Amino acid sequence: MPDMIAAFFERLNEVHGLNFSVFYDAFDRSRFLTGLWTTTYICIVSILASLAIGLLGVWIAGGGSRLGRLLIRSYVQFFRNTPPLVQLSFFYFAVGGLLPTGSDGFGGQAPLVSGTGWAIIAFSLFAGAFNVEIFRAGIEAVPETMVEAAESLGYTRFQLWREIVLPLAFRICLPALNNNLVNLVKTTTLAYAIGVPELLYAASQIWSEVFNVREMMNVLLVTYVLLVAVLVWVMHRWERAMRIPGYMP
């Protein structure tokens, strides 16, 4: 079967001049798959980290400490009001340049945090800032009566959050969260700018060598459509699994 696909695309190139080299050329395919994996990896880690940041941020923002609230507000403002590409460059060039370098094991110098590492850090903070706001909106939409009921049963703030507020807030803010995470997947292409070998970078390498820009653009778009479709499918499964009989949030 893979042979048939390869043969088909090879013939497509010979007869019609449509060069989808990633489907028949082993080297291009491997570069493309590495890019796909890097993108997937950045997405998964950034999504998880941004969720954690969102939760932590909204916990601190709703807490008693004024300093904490101020800190979270500044963080959200900063990352929401600046372009992600600028943030990424700031981390990679400004912050990364200040950090000490370590040995790369071959007598050379290696940065402490790789480009991929900075991409993950920047995207997590970027999406995390939005997640703080999304969670806050969800938490505010949990009826005050739920809080009152739990408090009058003797729940502490942490128990109240873990058992009642968050499970309900999650269900309320899932659609908005969906949107933000889909955006995050698409934002990962910016890592191209700092030379992270993600999907867009791999594609551009291929088209600059093989001169098949038009074909690779199509492959790239379809790949992102599928990537986001997988994420949306997972989120929908989650939404369905959390549906409560007889309850509409």
Added chain:
Amino acid sequence: MADKDIARHRLGEPVVVVEGVEKAFGAFVVLRDVNLTVRRGETVCIIGPSGSGKSTLLRCINALVPISKGSITVAGRQVNDPGLDKLALRRDVGIVFQQYNLFPHKTALQNVMMAPIHVLKQKRAEVEERSVRLLAKVGLSHKHDAYPGELSGGQQQRVAIARSLAMNPKVMLFDEVTAALDPETKKEVLVTIRDLATEGMTCILVTHEMGFAREVADHVYFTDGGLIVEPPPPAEFFGAPREARTRAFLEQVL
């Protein structure tokens, strides 16, 4: 009649003592010089027009709302003490709300089991056994696995009562618990509360159910302008109210 009442009330020690309580939201005074003593095993009903501070008083008793002046003591604990352990107080005070306030993402049985497991750290098996019994007591043995959204108002309210009872409170507060129910489901909830009162649970009810108050209460208080103006025995309260304001209110509703 009066002598008999006094004799009965000597039996229990005071569980809730409200003395000279004032509560203001900004310039708006909701409660003014409220005094109320509820002894162990007593059932007290508070009636009065909307906005007269009945619900606020209940929320003051379990420290959901802080008071502006005066003092409240619950089971020997000073509620208005700034160093009050609110969680400990609330473990002793059960409250049932007008809108049931069940946790919608948990089944009926889970709703009853949650607080003893999370707050009292009791063993799950033990709690489950007790919760099953409590649901049976409120007549909902067949609804263990139903979510609140799948239950009728009356059923939800009975689950809410069971949820409060699971904490083994020293006093139960009922905040217009039948106000959102139709006459039929109202009755099933009132029967549940009456059974509780008969078993000796200390209950404070804010209610518009005059017939129920007359039948079940040891004392009926009337509030208006925040002031509890009349605390005689129920028969006297409904038969020959002392205060003109009470008479006027009762003429409207009875």
